Each structure stands twice: as structure tokens, then as C-alpha cells.
Amino acid sequence: MTESAVRGESLADEAAALDAADPLAAKRAEFDLDPEVAYFDGNSLGAPPKHVAERVRQVVREQWGRRLIRSWTEGWWEAPQRVGERIAPLVGAAAGQVVVADSTSVDLFKVLVAAVRANPGRDEVLVDAATFPTDGYVADQAARLTGHTVRRVPVAELPGAVSERTAAVLVNHVDYVSGRLHDMPSVTDAVHAVGALAVWDLCHSVGAIPVQLDACDVDFAVGCTYKFLNGGPGSPAFVYVARRHQADFDQPLAGWAGHADPFGMEPGYRGGAGIARARAGTPDILSMLALDAALDVWEGVDLSVLRAKGLALGDFFFRCADELLPGADIPTPREHARGHQVSVRDAGGQQTMNALHEHGVLGDFRPPDVLRFGLAPLYTTYAEVLRAVTVLREVR
Amino acid sequence: MTESAVRGESLADEAAALDAADPLAAKRAEFDLDPEVAYFDGNSLGAPPKHVAERVRQVVREQWGRRLIRSWTEGWWEAPQRVGERIAPLVGAAAGQVVVADSTSVDLFKVLVAAVRANPGRDEVLVDAATFPTDGYVADQAARLTGHTVRRVPVAELPGAVSERTAAVLVNHVDYVSGRLHDMPSVTDAVHAVGALAVWDLCHSVGAIPVQLDACDVDFAVGCTYKFLNGGPGSPAFVYVARRHQADFDQPLAGWAGHADPFGMEPGYRGGAGIARARAGTPDILSMLALDAALDVWEGVDLSVLRAKGLALGDFFFRCADELLPGADIPTPREHARGHQVSVRDAGGQQTMNALHEHGVLGDFRPPDVLRFGLAPLYTTYAEVLRAVTVLREVR
Numbered sequence: 008m009t010e011s012a013v014r015g016e017s018l019a020d021e022a023a024a025l026d027a028a029d030p031l032a033a034k035r036a037e038f039d040l041d042p043e044v045a046y047f048d049g050n051s052l053g054a055p056p057k058h059v060a061e062r063v064r065q066v067v068r069e070q071w072g073r074r075l076i077r078s079w080t081e082g083w084w085e086a087p088q089r090v091g092e093r094i095a096p097l098v099g100a101a102a103g104q105v106v107v108a109d110s111t112s113v114d115l116f117k118v119l120v121a122a123v124r125a126n127p128g129r130d131e132v133l134v135d136a137a138t139f140p141t142d143g144y145v146a147d148q149a150a151r152l153t154g155h156t157v158r159r160v161p162v163a164e165l166p167g168a169v170s171e172r173t174a175a176v177l178v179n180h181v182d183y184v185s186g187r188l189h190d191m192p193s194v195t196d197a198v199h200a201v202g203a204l205a206v207w208d209l210c211h212s213v214g215a216i217p218v219q220l221d222a223c224d225v226d227f228a229v230g231c232t233y234k235f236l237n238g239g240p241g242s243p244a245f246v247y248v249a250r251r252h253q254a255d256f257d258q259p260l261a262g263w264a265g266h267a268d269p270f271g272m273e274p275g276y277r278g279g280a281g282i283a284r285a286r287a288g289t290p291d292i293l294s295m296l297a298l299d300a301a302l303d304v305w306e307g308v309d310l311s312v313l314r315a316k317g318l319a320l321g322d323f324f325f326r327c328a329d330e331l332l333p334g335a336d337i338p339t340p341r342e343h344a345r346g347h348q349v350s351v352r353d354a355g356g357q358q359t360m361n362a363l364h365e366h367g368v369l370g371d372f373r374p375p376d377v378l379r380f381g382l383a384p385l386y387t388t389y390a391e392v393l394r395a396v397t398v399l400r401e402v403r
Numbered sequence: 404m405t406e407s408a409v410r411g412e413s414l415a416d417e418a419a420a421l422d423a424a425d426p427l428a429a430k431r432a433e434f435d436l437d438p439e440v441a442y443f444d445g446n447s448l449g450a451p452p453k454h455v456a457e458r459v460r461q462v463v464r465e466q467w468g469r470r471l472i473r474s475w476t477e478g479w480w481e482a483p484q485r486v487g488e489r490i491a492p493l494v495g496a497a498a499g500q501v502v503v504a505d506s507t508s509v510d511l512f513k514v515l516v517a518a519v520r521a522n523p524g525r526d527e528v529l530v531d532a533a534t535f536p537t538d539g540y541v542a543d544q545a546a547r548l549t550g551h552t553v554r555r556v557p558v559a560e561l562p563g564a565v566s567e568r569t570a571a572v573l574v575n576h577v578d579y580v581s582g583r584l585h586d587m588p589s590v591t592d593a594v595h596a597v598g599a600l601a602v603w604d605l606c607h608s609v610g611a612i613p614v615q616l617d618a619c620d621v622d623f624a625v626g627c628t629y630k631f632l633n634g635g636p637g638s639p640a641f642v643y644v645a646r647r648h649q650a651d652f653d654q655p656l657a658g659w660a661g662h663a664d665p666f667g668m669e670p671g672y673r674g675g676a677g678i679a680r681a682r683a684g685t686p687d688i689l690s691m692l693a694l695d696a697a698l699d700v701w702e703g704v705d706l707s708v709l710r711a712k713g714l715a716l717g718d719f720f721f722r723c724a725d726e727l728l729p730g731a732d733i734p735t736p737r738e739h740a741r742g743h744q745v746s747v748r749d750a751g752g753q754q755t756m757n758a759l760h761e762h763g764v765l766g767d768f769r770p771p772d773v774l775r776f777g778l779a780p781l782y783t784t785y786a787e788v789l790r791a792v793t794v795l796r797e798v799r
Contacts, residue, residue, distance in 0.1 A: 041469050044471070048471060048472040051472055052467075052472045054468070054471065055463055055467050059463055060460045060463035060464045063459050063689065064459065064460040067455055068435070070636075071635060071636060072437070072450070072451045073437050075437075075442060075448060075450065076447055076767060077760070077765070078636065110685055111685070112658030112659065113684055116655070116656055139659075140668050140670060141659035143670055143671075144672040145657075145658060147671075148655045148657050151655075152516075152548040159670070239467060239688070240467060240475070240479055240689065241479075241687040259548060261541075262506070262540055262541060263508065263535075263536055263537035270770070271770060272536050272770055274536060274555070275539075275543075287506060288505075288506025288508030289508075291506070291636075291638065292636035293635050293636065293637075293689050293690045293693050294687045294689045295637070364473070369471055371472060373668060374667060
């Protein structure tokens with residue numbers, strides 16, 4: 008038996024032991040997973056919980072088909088707030104501060120404009136230099152319309168870069184390329200120290216990490232629901248507006264859904280009370296209720312257990328890589344300042360990822376050379392992690 | 404036999420004859436309609452075509468559940484343009500000018516800001532004074548951010564009100580309260596005569612009236628898909644940008660989905676070619692593909708036949724009202740300058756509509772005193788029109 012086969016066997020034993028001891032193992036059965044595939048893209052598109060397909064069919068058949076227009080007053084109109092309340096505990100938000108609406112890009116535009124309006128007399132917006140690109144594009148547009156300058160600053164340098172000129176700072180909680188986790192308490196404190204407002208993008212942390220928006224005194228946040236929340240492709244995003252900012256929340260997409268009396272059909276806009284004011288137009292109900300169904304899987308999940316498993320999956324990825332991919336260039340922090348993904352730089356890039364796909368290992372590729380492996384603690388197994396690294400060794 | 408019973412019988416005969424001769428009668432069978440209900444809210448929430456529930460279930464099970472992330476390159480990413488192309492013939496648009504994205508409110512914000520940017524040196528935006536309220540709210544926000552003033556002007560007075568100061572004019576094609584149809588060619592010409600740009604809201608005309616955007620030389624348009632297009636509750640809206648404006652289309656929600664190379668992850672925004680630039684964030688796929696399925700019912704529909712039936716349904720409503728509701732206050736034009744709805748003013752307001760609902764006649768109420776009856780030519784029958792007027796006579 009070769010040394011590498013011995014190593015492989017030992018890792019397989021280790022994976023089996025870790026899976027056997029996994030406190031979240033039962034959750035996997037709630038997902039509709041293809042047995043042929045090892046899925047590592049839950050950080051881009053979460054897998055569907057089994058009951059979602061039937062729930063959506065029922066919404067079409069019963070709520071839409073039978074109750075018709077009456078459904079708007081039988082739960083649809085309030086769904087954005089109701090589903091928002093289900094997300095709130097996952098981001099450490101007390102009730103009344105989260106609403107589901109529109110896309111992350113659109114929601115970010117709302118909160119960035121609202122943030123600079125809430126903090127007048129300042130002329131710049133700082134953006135995480137490694138931000139997911141659309142956040143930067145949206146910040147540029149918001150700044151252009153409100154007469155602000157955007158400066159892109161690495162998160163590590165933000166505490167020294169913020170000043171009395173800074174109206175708002177936009178930071179990604181987890182870097183989408185490297186998986187690095189930024190420290191929400193210290194960054195938010197540094198932003199507040201100069202009187203600026205903190206806007207966090209939670210796309211890669213919600214459902215992966217126990218986010219603590221209230222405890223960190225965050226001002227505004229946005230996040231998507233189609234990654235670790237498994238809401239479905241392009242499912243609507245969510246907005247967090249801290250309660251202290253709600254009465255003056257002055258957002259640029261002030262459509263009828265955020266009006267104090269939406270069906271009063273008043274000619275002028277009056278913002279509704281509370282978080283409803285972050286809504287814009289008519290909510291997209293089929294996607295909203297698919298997300299609502301998908302959130303059922305969070306019942307009984309202890310976020311500290313979730314976080315521990317996500318980190319353990321990553322640790323095991325590193326352990327497999329150390330043995331099977333010695334010398335691999337892994338930009339993801341080995342220490343625990345990371346989200347639930349491991350990235351591997353590979354010169355083969357998209358071609359290597361295509362080869363992984365052919366072997367049933369589904370991760371994704373981000374230019375110029377990053378292979379991403381998302382680790383979804385609700386359904387990813389240690390055996391799959393070993394499979395991913397083993398196949399990567401074969402195909403790269 | 405009383406005189407009124409005789410009249411009723413004669414109207415019933417007439418309805419039966421009209422239904423028997425209806426060239427669109429076969430279309431009704433494609434919809435999942437509750438036999439207990441006469442549905443008059445297709446102008447607010449279209450009824451579901453029968454196959455939509457199963458199609459959405461398949462999208463969840465197969466495209467999401469089995470193809471997972473791969474579906475993004477197997478049709479999802481391009482779906483906004485592809486579904487837009489299916490709507491284009493319904494609004495008289497040549498290929499490459501319609502895309503499905505976001506809500507009507509959000510899309511209107513995009514095109515209004517883009518319109519005033521495309522027409523610099525002017526300081527006002529004119530808005531149809533009877534507009535659906537959210538359009539006015541959005542216009543106020545767009546104007547506020549771009550330094551313009553909004554003036555609300557009745558559509559009939561627009562030709563005299565536009566001037567060299569006018570950057571853009573927003574008009575609702577069909578008035579949502581009265582059902583009045585505004586004349587797209589003459590209004591657009593008057594707007595262009597002073598060098599302003601014409602933005603049309605097609606929410607109450609698309610799928611009801613053969614709209615002619617290209618022929619009328621319209622600059623921008625938006626419309627919703629959940630009324631006469633039956634896309635489902637809150638299904639995504641569409642944007643029309645005339646080809647001549649696309650290269651310079653400079654919209655404020657310039658997110659990654661509109662980028663020239665969305666997966667290149669470039670730090671700066673470069674607008675994509677053509678209509679894709681009107682996209683913002685990640686598209687909402689479940690709702691998009693429900694709409695896609697719903698659009699199948701338009702196969703083989705001649706829009707002039709559709710229009711003729713919609714008008715004939717309205718004519719028959721007036722005929723029934725003349726006999727059964729003499730003296731009723733009907734703000735909808737009796738002549739054919741109307742969409743596919745008839746409104747009746749009634750002091751009972753919401754209570755009268757509730758009583759109609761109790762009798763299985765589902766219309767809706769708009770303050771202060773308007774009962775609306777939408778007439779969806781693909782599935783509304785003349786017999787149902789008679790039933791609505793008969794029940795209204797009983798309950799008011």
C-alpha cells in the first residue's frame with residue numbers, strides 16, 4: 008500500500024468519525040440533494056429544502072389560484088415584514104428591524120442614500136476595497152447622486168482612513184474571494200468614533216455565522232437570502248435599519264409599499280412606521296414565500312453549533328489539503344477569521360473548476376484564479392470535503 | 404313575469420350569444436379558475452394559467468435542485484432578456500428593447516433618472532396628475548436627487564404644459580381609477596415637440612391593448628406583469644428603453660447584472676450592451692420563470708381580437724348597467740378611449756365591494772368610492788359581466 012493511499016484511508020476514517028459525531032447531521036435529510044453530487048456552492052446558491060417545491064406549488068394553486076386578490080389581505084402584503092422577522096434572529100436583530108425586499112444591490116442603494124442623508128455635512132463614503140463588485144458600483148451611484156466622493160480602502164486600513172469627512176462606510180462581513188471574516192465590533196466602533204455610519208453587507212455571513220447587528224451597534228445592513236439561507240435563485244434580499252434610524256429613514260426608492268397608508272392612494276409620500284419604510288414596490292410573493300418555506304430548516308438550529316461545524320469543515324479542508332495538496336495556495340485564513348468557504352488559487356482557473364464539475368464536485372470560480380468551496384453546515388459532510396480535495400488533486 | 408325579470412332574461416340570452424361567438428373562448432380553459440367565482444380583478448392580479456404551478460415546481464425540483472449553480476449558465480442569467488423578448492410583441496417593441504427586472508417602482512426610478520440625465524439643461528419633470536401614486540412618489544425622489552422640479556399636470560393639459568424646461572414626462576397609459584386610455588401617439592408627439600422625453604407606464608395596458616411603443620417613438624416605458632400578463636403576485640416588472648437611447652442609458656441602479664462583463668468582477672462599472680444595462684442586481688428566478696410559463700397563454704392570440712373583446716366586454720357592462728343600474732355613476736368612458744376595466748362610483752365603497760365578494764364577484768375598491776371591475780379578455784365571460792352587474796344591483 009502506498010503512503011498516499013494510507014493517508015487517504017486515514018482521512019476517510021477521520022471524515023467518517025466527524026460525520027458520525029456531527030450534531031447537525033439530521034438537518035441534511037431536510038434538503039433535496041443529488042446523491043451523485045458533492046455540493047460546494049451553498050455560498051452562492053443554497054440547496055433547496057425538500058418541502059419548498061410543494062409549498063410553492065400550493066401557493067400558486069391555493070393562495071393565487073383560489074384566494075386570488077384576497078390573498079393580499081390574507082398575508083401577502085405583510086409577508087416582507089413577517090419573513091424579515093424570521094431572519095432577524097439569524098443576524099442578531101431584535102424585532103422590527105429587518106424586512107425582505109428587492110435585490111441586495113437595490114437595498115444597498117436605499118441604505119447608502121439614506122445613510123448619507125442621515126449624516127449631513129460630510130462629503131465622502133468609504134467602501135471596502137475588496138468588496139463584491141456590485142456594492143462598489145452601487146456606492147458610486149449613490150455618491151454621485153448625493154454629491155459624495157467614494158474612496159476604496161482595505162478593511163484593515165479603515166480605522167485609520169475614516170474621518171470627520173466620512174458620512175458612511177460600507178464593509179462586506181465576509182470577503183467573497185478569500186472568505187476572510189472582518190471584525191464587526193471593532194470596525195463598527197472605529198466608524199462610529201468619527202461620527203460616521205456603518206453599513207454592513209452580510210451576503211456571505213448570514214446563515215453561516217452568528218451575526219450580532221444590535222450588539223455591535225450597526226446602523227444599516229443588507230444581505231442576500233439565496234446563499235446560506237437557501238431561499239432559491241435570486242430570492243429577495245433583506246434590509247436592516249437599526250431602530251434608532253427608522254423614524255428619519257429617508258430612502259430614495261420610496262414607493263407605495265413603504266407608504267404609511269399604501270392603499271389610501273395618497274398623492275404624496277408619507278413613510279410608514281418602522282422597518283416597512285425600507286420597502287419600495289409591490290413585493291414578489293412567489294419568491295418571498297419560497298424563502299419563507301426555506302427558512303423552516305432553521306428551526307432548532309443553534310447558531311453556535313452551526314458556526315462550530317462550519318469552522319470544523321474548513322479545518323478539515325485544510326487538513327486534507329495539507330496532506331493531499333501540499334503547497335497549495337489558499338488565500339482563506341487558516342485561523343478562524345473566516346466565513347464558511349475555502350478558496351484555492353489555481354492557475355487552471357475555470358478549466359480546473361469545469362473538471363471538478365465533471366467529477367460531480369460543484370464549487371465555483373472567481374477571476375482571476377480562485378476556486379471557491381462553500382461549506383454549508385446544514386448539509387455539507389466531512390466526507391464530501393475529502394472528496395472535493397481528492398478530486399482537486401486528480402484534476403489540477 | 405316582471406319587467407325586470409324579462410330584461411334579465413334578455414340580457415342573459417345576449418350574454419350567452421356573445422359567449423358562444425367569442426373567438427377567445429378556448430383561452431379560458433387554459434386558466435385555473437374557481438368555478439364558484441366571477442373574477443374581475445385581472446387588472447390587479449391576473450389569474451394563474453393552469454400549467455404554472457407544475458412548471459414552478461419543476462424549476463425548484465430540477466433546475467434548482469438538480470442542476471444547482473449550473474443553471475445560472477443554462478438559462479437563468481439570460482432569462483431577463485429572454486422573457487423580455489416574449490413581452491416585446493405585446494408592447495409593439497422590436498427585439499432587444501425590453502428586459503424583465505425588479506418592480507415597476509424600481510424600474511421607473513431607473514428610467515426617470517436616466518431620462519433626465521439624457522436631457523440635460525432642463526429643470527422639470529411633468530407627471531400625469533392622476534398617476535398611480537407610486538409613480539409620483541418615485542418621480543419626486545428621482546427629481547430630488549437630480550435637482551429637478553416635479554409638476555403634476557392632467558394628461559389633457561400636458562401638450563400646453565410642456566416646454567423647453569421639461570426634461571421628461573411620465574404618463575400612465577390607462578388611468579388606474581377611471582380606466583381612461585390616454586392617446587400615446589399625440590401625447591408623445593407633444594412631448595417631443597419641445598424636446599422632452601416620453602416615459603409611459605403600461606401597467607394597465609400591457610396585455611389589454613395593442614401598445615405600439617416603437618411606432619409612437621416612445622423613449623422609455625415600464626410595466627407590470629402581474630395584471631393582464633398573469634405572471635403571479637408581485638412578478639417582476641419590465642423596462643423598455645428605445646434602441647436609440649441604449650448606448651447612453653445611464654441609470655442609477657447600475658448593479659452587476661447590467662455590467663458588460665458581470666462575472667469578470669471588475670471594480671468599476673461598465674454598462675453592458677443593449678437593454679441588459681437596465682438590469683440591476685441578481686434576477687429573481689422563481690418569479691421570472693413563473694412569468695415565463697404564464698406568457699405561454701399568449702401563443703396564437705391576435706391582439707386586435709383581444710382588444711375587440713375587451714371593449715365588447717366593457718360595452719356589455721354598460722348595457723347591463725343601463726338596464727339594471729340606471730343612473731349609476733360610471734367614470735369610465737363609454738366611448739372606446741378606455742382600457743379593460745369599468746369603474747362604478749358607489750357611496751358604499753369598500754362595504755359594497757365586500758358584499759360583492761361574499762356573492763363570489765371579485766372586483767376591487769379604490770378610495771374614495773370607486774368599485775373597479777377588470778375585464779380580462781383571455782378569460783372573462785359576458786355571463787360573468789351580467790352576474791357582476793346583477794349582484795351589484797342587489798347589494799348596493
